[in-house]
Amino acid sequence: MWIYKKQLQFPVNIRETNPRLAKAIISQFGGPDGELAASMRYLAQRYHMPHPEAKAMLTDIGTEELAHLEIVGSVVRQLTCRLTADQMKAAGMDDYFVDHTTGVYLQSAAGHPFTSAYLQVKGDPITDLHENMAAEQKARATYENILRLSDSPDVNEVMKFLRAREIVHYQRFGELLRIVQDRLDSKNFYAFNPAFDQ
Amino acid sequence: MAGNQHMLRDYSLPFAAWELRLYLNSHPNDRCALRLYHQLLASAPCATYAHTDLNCSSCCDQHVFGALSHMDDAACPCSSNLSDLMNGWDCACDQGDCCPLRWDWVEDPWPWDGCCGSCGN
Ligand SMILES: [Fe+2]
Numbered sequence: 033m034w035i036y037k038k039q040l041q042f043p044v045n046i047r048e049t050n051p052r053l054a055k056a057i058i059s060q061f062g063g064p065d066g067e068l069a070a071s072m073r074y075l076a077q078r079y080h081m082p083h084p085e086a087k088a089m090l091t092d093i094g095t096e097e098l099a100h101l102e103i104v105g106s107v108v109r110q111l112t113c114r115l116t117a118d119q120m121k122a123a124g125m126d127d128y129f130v131d132h133t134t135g136v137y138l139q140s141a142a143g144h145p146f147t148s149a150y151l152q153v154k155g156d157p158i159t160d161l162h163e164n165m166a167a168e169q170k171a172r173a174t175y176e177n178i179l180r181l182s183d184s185p186d187v188n189e190v191m192k193f194l195r196a197r198e199i200v201h202y203q204r205f206g207e208l209l210r211i212v213q214d215r216l217d218s219k220n221f222y223a224f225n226p227a228f229d230q
Numbered sequence: 231m232a233g234n235q236h237m238l239r240d241y242s243l244p245f246a247a248w249e250l251r252l253y254l255n256s257h258p259n260d261r262c263a264l265r266l267y268h269q270l271l272a273s274a275p276c277a278t279y280a281h282t283d284l285n286c287s288s289c290c291d292q293h294v295f296g297a298l299s300h301m302d303d304a305a306c307p308c309s310s311n312l313s314d315l316m317n318g319w320d321c322a323c324d325q326g327d328c329c330p331l332r333w334d335w336v337e338d339p340w341p342w343d344g345c346c347g348s349c350g351n
Contacts, residue, residue, distance in 0.1 A: 039240065041248075079342055088336040089255040096248070200252065207256035 041099040042193045046110040046186040051123035054111035060104045062138025062146035065170040071097035073151035156225040161209040168202035258333035
């Protein structure tokens with residue numbers, strides 16, 4: 033189970049609204065390489081992991097991604113609060129406004145709703161850990177693209193923190209992959225699924 | 231409270247402890263990291279909850295800054311109440327005890343294992 037702490041993992045204090053930037057950043061809320069997909073991927077992959085280190089890491093990183101989801105939602109909120117319909121329209125956000133007003137919806141920058149098709153649970157620890165390493169790289173690249181689009185120092189501080197976390201998570205998943213491969217049965221020459229072929 | 235101390239108390243110390251957690255998940259036998267983790271845990275929650283009426287007395291004072299600048303061989307203080315407050319996880323060592331040999335967060339069983347784990351074997 034989970035316990036909630038009434039505090040962001042990294043502080044978010046954005047002084048200026050910017051609906052156009054919010055529409056880009058919302059991709060890390062509910063988009064293909066976003067934080068919800070990351071969290072659900074890791075928390076769902078825990079069940080078939082054969083080694084306790086992997087169960088622990090997926091639990092903890094999956095939990096941290098929820099904290100990141102909350103940070104991204106806070107950024108989107110602060111970039112769009114107190115806006116009028118005219119300001120939303122002027123920023124090209126009238127299509128979002130008509131469906132969600134200034135609520136924070138789980139969607140990509142292009143408006144696609146969140147789907148679990150963004151992630152995979154293959155049931156093979158080696159396959160899944162490779163997916164997770166790729167996912168961390170994709171999230172890092174997305175934060176870099178956001179940094180290229182943004183000229184807001186308040187936003188950039190937060191994006192740089194989240195980008196750095198993707199790098200650490202990538203490192204930790206790489207270590208897990210090594211642990212799983214080191215513990216393969218010595219007769220499993222071809223690294224068949226160690227969670228299924230006993 | 232100065233901005234720096236506020237950041238240290240509310241963000242930096244809990245973050246440093248969290249970062250060590252992830253590291254320990256893949257290096258559960260690294261006792262240096264384990265000891266630093268418990269030092270941070272002993273200091274961060276006291277500072278974090280200092281504005282409440284919760285009783286967190288001596289453990290925080292000597293460790294808030296010390297844990298970041300050096301590690302000595304003293305037994306790490308570790309109060310399960312305070313670590314519960316911080317993150318909701320059980321403390322791995324008993325109060326007044328020294329740090330354990332191993333990061334036992336990674337030990338089986340996990341709640342979902344049931345008889346898919348080792349029971350009945
Ligand atoms: Fe991540």
